[in-house]
Amino acid sequence: MKRVVQLLILWLLTPLLLKSQEVQITNIQMKGPDVILTYNLIDERIDRSYSIHLYNSIDNFIQPVKKVSGDVGVDIPVGANKTIVWKAKDELGDFNAGLKLEIKGQLYVPFIELDGIEKGMVFKRGKFADFRWTGGRGDNILTVDLYQGDKLVRGLGELPNTGNAILKIPNSVPPGKDYRYKVSDERNRDEVVYSPSFEVRRKFPLLIKVGSGITLGVFSYYVIKSLIPVNEPDISGPPFPGEQ
Missing domain, CATH: 2.60.40.1930 (Macroglobulin (MG2) domain)
Incomplete structure (x- = not known):
């Protein structure tokens, strides 16, 4: 993939949110085939969290991108130095045109x-x-x-x-x-x-399983060994004088 940059980053919040909530895009870079975005998520209420999703212009920002990780998805807490990593080549294949990216966010309320x-x-x-x-x-x-x-x-x-x-x-x-x-x-x-x-x-610690196996093996070996008849060799000394 030769080019996935020429990125226009847009930040959208739901109309219900006030101006005290905002995102600050601090950096955008390419690292190999990946696009890395860093941002600060600012809110006067630090106990709030947000749903954050990344979109691109190929489908007119309809579906969020899938090959993405980091501070994206649901229940993203307020704070600085957030990072989104998009594996653009894995999702798009070889792509030679520029595109736009859009970050959409809304207040996260668990259902x-x-x-x-x-x-x-x-x-x-x-x-x-x-x-x-x-x-x-x-x-x-x-x-x-x-x-x-x-x-x-x-x-x-x-x-x-x-x-x-x-x-x-x-x-x-x-x-x-x-x-x-x-x-x-x-x-x-x-x-x-x-x-x-x-x-x-594990349901049972591995050490107990191994220890039990060893004990059983030794016991079984002792029992089996004790049942094997012992054939003692008939070792006679030299005949006494006059015995044939």
């Missing part, structure tokens, strides 16, 4: 509130755990996905908006940290909520 999940909690694979929430409409069908960071690990299915369910993390999920649930409305994927990050551990 449901998750209950009972705190940052740093530990969930064990293969064990059922309560999953609770409040809010939403009665006809909401919730889609629940398991993420590690920004990577989708496993879809966990769909739930009716009853306010509670039982979830199980599959045994095939690798142990690790920075896991979180993503909950979205099946009919409106712009309505998204993420849980606080948590840790996934």
Whole structure:
């Protein structure tokens, strides 16, 4: 991709927001095939967060770009030195014309509130755990996905908006940290909520599994060995004088 620059950056807020909310684009650069934008998200209320999405002029700013990471998406907190990385070549292929980019933002209001999940909690694979929430409409069908960071690990299915369910993390999920649930409305994927990050551990510690295997192996070997008949060789000394 020879050229994806000649970028015009536009910032749009919903008409309901006041002038005390603004974004300051501080830098735009190309790094290999990627476009990197940095910005400051300013609000007099530091407890607010925003939904931030990046668009381009190819489709007349209709759909947000997909190959994007960083401070983009839902629940972006107020603050400085925000970064958006767009893998433009992965999304567009070889592209020789200039284009415009547009950042759209609006105040983030979660459509449901998750209950009972705190940052740093530990969930064990293969064990059922309560999953609770409040809010939403009665006809909401919730889609629940398991993420590690920004990577989708496993879809966990769909739930009716009853306010509670039982979830199980599959045994095939690798142990690790920075896991979180993503909950979205099946009919409106712009309505998204993420849980606080948590840790996934094995149902049983690996050390116990290995130790049990070694103990069993040694015991089995002892039993098997004890059942093997011992054929002692008949070792006779030299005949006494006169014995043939």
